[in-house]
Amino acid sequence: MTESDGWSNAMENMDHVIHTASPLGGNNHENPELIPIAKKGVENVLSAAVDEGVEKIVMTSSEAACYPDKSNADPKINESYWTDFNNKYITNYQRSKLIAEKTAWDIIGKQSQSKLVTILPGAIFGPYMDKKRSSTDQVFEMLMKGTPSPNVIYPVGDVRDLAELHILAMENDAANGQRFIAESEEITMATDG
Numbered sequence: 001m002t003e004s005d006g007w008s009n010a011m012e013n014m015d016h017v018i019h020t021a022s023p024l025g026g027n028n029h030e031n032p033e034l035i036p037i038a039k040k041g042v043e044n045v046l047s048a049a050v051d052e053g054v055e056k057i058v059m060t061s062s063e064a065a066c067y068p069d070k071s072n073a074d075p076k077i078n079e080s081y082w083t084d085f086n087n088k089y090i091t092n093y094q095r096s097k098l099i100a101e102k103t104a105w106d107i108i109g110k111q112s113q114s115k116l117v118t119i120l121p122g123a124i125f126g127p128y129m130d131k132k133r134s135s136t137d138q139v140f141e142m143l144m145k146g147t148p149s150p151n152v153i154y155p156v157g158d159v160r161d162l163a164e165l166h167i168l169a170m171e172n173d174a175a176n177g178q179r180f181i182a183e184s185e186e187i188t189m190a191t192d193g
Contacts, residue, residue, distance in 0.1 A: 001041030007048035016170050017049045020060040022100060030092050038096035039103050046107045050114045056176065057108075058169045060162075061101040061118040063181060064094035079120070079179040101179075115176040117169040119162065122183045126159030157183045 001021055011017065023037045042059070049057050067083040067090070068076075083090060083098050090098075101118055108116040165182050169175040 011052035
């Protein structure tokens with residue numbers, strides 16, 4: 001993602017791009033390198049897409065990018081919120097998702113041809129394509145083992161629904177310029193485990 005070469009060639013003759021790539025925190029969500037890697041990846045993909053005249057980019061962001069400020073009287077998230085980068089309760093993985101999405105909107109805001117839609121999922125469950133463990137796997141494993149945990153709420157969605165939402169956003173012009181939270185329900189580790 002951080003290499004600049006080849007992105008323009010990949011975008012040649014493309015009308016739409018679905019950008020889902022982002023560095024995963026794995027077991028180290030505090031790795032400070034996640035932030036510049038995520039930012040550079042978005043810069044490479046979106047800049048090449050804009051330069052090659054791509055009509056629309058649908059990008060996977062994260063609910064981590066739209067947490068309300070602690071001073072907000074309504075703690076329920078919505079698409080109008082932007083997480084405070086300096087919030088001491090978020091990880092560098094969450095910061096990387098925030099910076100990546102803000103970078104995408106900055107790039108799109110400097111031109112008028114390409115449109116952007118961002119999808120903001122919480123924890124994603126469903127069939128896996130590879131054997132790598134994600135943070136969602138770790139949460140699920142904790143739930144299954146009955147590991148004692150605080151009463152933390154996790155917004156969740158199915159990967160198949162998320163894929164469909166990306167396609168709908170790509171096909172629907174009314175989605176242009178919008179952010180969409182993508183969750184089907186919320187679970188709590190303390191009560192649902």
